[in-house]
């Protein structure tokens with residue numbers, strides 16, 4: 242089942258144009274959402290939240306059109322954007338008192354259990370918390386009203402590696418139930434390497450691809466050598482190219498390259514670089 246579905250979506254905002262974006266995220270999976278600054282990731286997330294309306298196309302969450310079912314759908318979505326939109330003088334304990342009135346499915350045991358497990362204080366005002374504490378609290382809040390979908394806009398940006406790992410662990414905890422899905426935008430591609438099942442890549446408002454992460458990393462390979470050695474690589478296998486002082490580096494499609502030629506597995510960063518800058 243598709244938990245998130247974006248179908249042929251177009252949206253113009255001043256000079257920026259989101260062009261025919263389509264992808265879906267299946268239940269039980271995490272999709273990493275990548276693209277350069279200003280490529281349209283946040284705009285897409287806002288469209289999914291019905292904070293913006295598409296010029297064309299449709300967006301569905303749990304099979305329902307987000308334009309027609311806003312209240313229904315919002316109760317099923319946990320949202321974490323870069324800022325924690327909760328009044329700064331509140332403590333985690335206050336949040337529990339408030340949210341259990343607001344959200345019918347709020348689970349105090351889950352909330353306190355996660356606070357304890359991830360060392361987030363119950364009695365400190367949010368304004369006194371570190372960036373890492375706030376990030377963890379934001380996700381713990383989102384997990385405690387039992388949503389089916391998490392939409393996360395750069396949840397780990399500016400966090401140290403230890404806290405980032407804790408945040409990823411929280412997300413994996415969320416995925417223990419298989420009817421859930423996460424769409425997570427991030428520039429920290431190593432985080433996506435750890436947790437994402439698929440990668441949605443947009444560039445200047447256009448889709449470059451949505452592919453299974455393992456297939457991406459095994460379907461492509463990096464080859465590096467001198468210009469003379471490069472003759473063994475068939476031209477049609479080459480997706481992108483980078484010149485360096487002593488030779489050339491290619492991103493190639495493995496299926497078109499002889500298996501005796503040694504290729505290394507590309508990182509998501511390398512895939513991004515070659516797809517954006519290194520096109521033939």
Ligand SMILES: Nc1ncnc2c1ncn2[C@@H]1O[C@H](COP(=O)(O)OP(=O)(O)OP(=O)(O)O)[C@@H](O)[C@H]1O
Nearest residue numbers: 254255256257276277278279280281282283284285
């Ligand atoms: N309210 C607005 N007014 C004018 N331009 C806007 C507005 N909102 C977004 N944009 C433009 O739309 C484009 C896409 O922005 P968006 O925030 O979706 O990108 P992003 O991929 O999330 O970028 P980043 O990785 O930097 O967060 C940018 O060029 C941005 O300047």
